[in-house]
Amino acid sequence: MTTARQAGLVTCRTCARVWPMQTESCGRCGMPLTSREPMSLQRVWAWWLAGLVCYIPANLYPMLVTETLTSRSDDTIIGGAIEIARHGDLGIALIVLIASVFIPVIKFIAIGYLALSVRMRSQKTPVARMHLFEVIEFIGRWSMIDVFVVAILSALVQLSVVASIQPGPAALAFALSVIFTMFSAKSFDPRLIWDYLPSRAGQGAS
Amino acid sequence: MASPQDVPRAELIGCPNCDLLHHAKHVADGERAICSRCHTVLIAPRAAAYNRALALSVANLILVVAAVFHPFLEIHAAGIVNRVSLLDVATSFGSGALVVVSVTSVAMILLVPLLRAVFLAYALAPLALQHRAYPGARWAFRVTQQMKPWAMTEIFAIGCAVALVKVADLARLNFGPAFWMFIVLSAFVLLVDRSLCSWSIWAALDEAEQEPGRGTAPAPTVRP
Ligand SMILES: [Zn+2]
Ligand SMILES: [Zn+2]
Numbered sequence: 001m002t003t004a005r006q007a008g009l010v011t012c013r014t015c016a017r018v019w020p021m022q023t024e025s026c027g028r029c030g031m032p033l034t035s036r037e038p039m040s041l042q043r044v045w046a047w048w049l050a051g052l053v054c055y056i057p058a059n060l061y062p063m064l065v066t067e068t069l070t071s072r073s074d075d076t077i078i079g080g081a082i083e084i085a086r087h088g089d090l091g092i093a094l095i096v097l098i099a100s101v102f103i104p105v106i107k108f109i110a111i112g113y114l115a116l117s118v119r120m121r122s123q124k125t126p127v128a129r130m131h132l133f134e135v136i137e138f139i140g141r142w143s144m145i146d147v148f149v150v151a152i153l154s155a156l157v158q159l160s161v162v163a164s165i166q167p168g169p170a171a172l173a174f175a176l177s178v179i180f181t182m183f184s185a186k187s188f189d190p191r192l193i194w195d196y197l198p199s200r201a202g203q204g205a206s
Numbered sequence: 207m208a209s210p211q212d213v214p215r216a217e218l219i220g221c222p223n224c225d226l227l228h229h230a231k232h233v234a235d236g237e238r239a240i241c242s243r244c245h246t247v248l249i250a251p252r253a254a255a256y257n258r259a260l261a262l263s264v265a266n267l268i269l270v271v272a273a274v275f276h277p278f279l280e281i282h283a284a285g286i287v288n289r290v291s292l293l294d295v296a297t298s299f300g301s302g303a304l305v306v307v308s309v310t311s312v313a314m315i316l317l318v319p320l321l322r323a324v325f326l327a328y329a330l331a332p333l334a335l336q337h338r339a340y341p342g343a344r345w346a347f348r349v350t351q352q353m354k355p356w357a358m359t360e361i362f363a364i365g366c367a368v369a370l371v372k373v374a375d376l377a378r379l380n381f382g383p384a385f386w387m388f389i390v391l392s393a394f395v396l397l398v399d400r401s402l403c404s405w406s407i408w409a410a411l412d413e414a415e416q417e418p419g420r421g422t423a424p425a426p427t428v429r430p
Contacts, residue, residue: 001243002227004220009227011220014348015408016248018220018227028408029348035225068376084372092371095364130223130244137355144314144358148365151311152279153373155290155298162284163376167304175307182355194224194243 003194010035011191037189044115047184052108054177062168063150069162076170077101077146099145100174107143107181110136114188121196129193136185143178147171219405221246230405248405255401256334256410259326262394266323269391270316278366278384283377291384292316314358315388319395322357325350326398332414333407339414347407354399360392 004011009018010033012026025032037043062074075083077100085093110132117129150171157165219230224244233239239249277289290298296312329347332339340346363385370379 003225004218004227005225007227009215009218009220011222011225013222014351016219016222016405017408018215018218020215028412029344031348066376080372084368087371087375089371089374092368096368126224127244130246141355141358142361144311144361145365145368147307148311148315148358148362149368149372151295151298151308152290152365152369154308155294156279156281156288156369156379157373157376159281159283159286159288159377162286165373167298167307169304171307172303175310179310186355190223190244191225194226 005035036191036195037187040187040189040192041115041119043187044111044184047180047187048108048111048115051177051180051184054173054180055104055108058170058174058177061170061173063146063170063174064153065166065168066157067164067166074168077174080146096146096149099142103139103143104177104181107136107140107185111181111184111188114193118192123197126193126197130190133185133188133190133193140178140182140185143181144175147175147178219248221248250403251406252401252403255403255406256330259398259401260330260334262398263323263327263330266319266391266394266398267327269387269394270320270323273384273387273391274316276384276387277382278388279369280380280382281373281377282380289382291382314356315362318353318357319359319391322350322353322395329407329411333410337414339411343411343414347411351404357395359388359395363388363392 004018005021007018008021010021010023011018012029012031012033014031015026015029017026017028019026019033021035023033059077061076063077063080064075066073066075078097081093081096081100084096114129114133114136117124122129150167153165154167157163213229217230219228220226221228221241221244223246224241226241226243228239228241228248230249231239233249233251235251235253237250238247240247274292277291280287280289292312292315295315296308298308325346328340329343329350331337332343366381366385366388370381373379
């Protein structure tokens with residue numbers, strides 16, 4: 001079991017080729033090379049915090065403002081999901097709840113846990129933590145559903161006085177929160193998970 | 207595995223996720239080489255992947271362009287019909303800071319998938335047609351990989367379905383042709399991304415640039 005770093009090499013995270021440690025950029029794909037991303041955890045926390053700060057107004061302010069002849073309603077993220085559920089579309093309500101509430105909250109917790117575990121030099125369950133990181137990277141984008149729904153409805157429901165839908169301030173806050181947490185996950189260098197493991201001799205790699 | 211000192215550096219592959227070194231042996235078509243420590247797929251060559259990926263990329267390009275000009279949803283309410291295309295979405299957030307949201311949305315739904323299709327076709331065409339690599343092919347392929355998480359056609363398609371349900375009591379909505387184009391596009395993008403093996407393509411680009419009459423791959427820059 002030898003890592004590139006132990007062999008005096010640096011791995012390109014884009015194309016997987018290895019170069020001598022001091023190489024500045026990959027000769028194959030041109031990406032800058034770093035054995036471990038410098039300041040990885042600091043950047044993770046900075047984007048994480050920015051995402052969290054945006055997530056609060058995203059839940060307090062309305063995503064959608066619906067005006068009809070007789071009424072006007074402001075829907076927050078959770079309010080909108082409850083509204084859909086009241087109409088009997090439990091499946092769709094569940095999709096919205098998962099994408100807009102469940103995924104962002106899980107993401108904040110999971111990224112925080114990964115960054116802390118690396119900081120505390122945890123040696124436990126590296127494979128499970130690696131999988132967690134992959135899941136986080138995969139599901140993060142799906143939170144954009146609610147933003148797209150707001151964009152679609154604001155363009156679509158412009159029926160003069162009969163009904164109109166306008167985006168609320170939470171749409172911007174929520175979009176920023178999703179994008180910032182995607183940056184946060186991207187800033188995490190998963191190679192850090194493996195750095196503090198006790199080296200186990202005799203484990204052949206092929 | 208032999209110790210890394212015994213293997214030429216060009217034959218080593220480092221795991222992008224855990225930094226473990228492996229010997230990049232020849233992997234048979236349809237098989238996969240997986241990192242022994244973190245199980246990341248390192249090499250997974252697919253024969254004929256270039257032809258198919260090229261054909262699908264061209265199809266994606268046509269789909270994205272066609273989808274711009276067709277409505278993806280139409281609404282019927284109180285005798286009024288309104289059809290919206292993505293161009294309407296781009297301009298829907300009126301004024302102020304919310305414009306950022308509509309512009310970002312349209313970039314993720316249209317612009318990023320469009321650029322990915324163009325760049326991928328550009329990088330893969332010489333590999334599929336067995337020509338020399340076009341200038342900038344490496345850059346084009348790298349950008350395609352980097353843009354991957356920001357292309358959100360499939361998420362937009364689900365968003366259309368949610369929107370349909372959300373205003374069900376307000377008006378009657380129908381899917382327009384662009385919606386179905388996005389469904390097909392999402393499936394094609396998934397097929398392309400699944401069939402492409404990054405390591406094999408980089409190796410093929412190395413080869414395609416080293417054909418007679420061409421220079422060798424650029425030398426790595428080393429700090430003094
Ligand atoms: Zn590289
Ligand atoms: Zn690995």
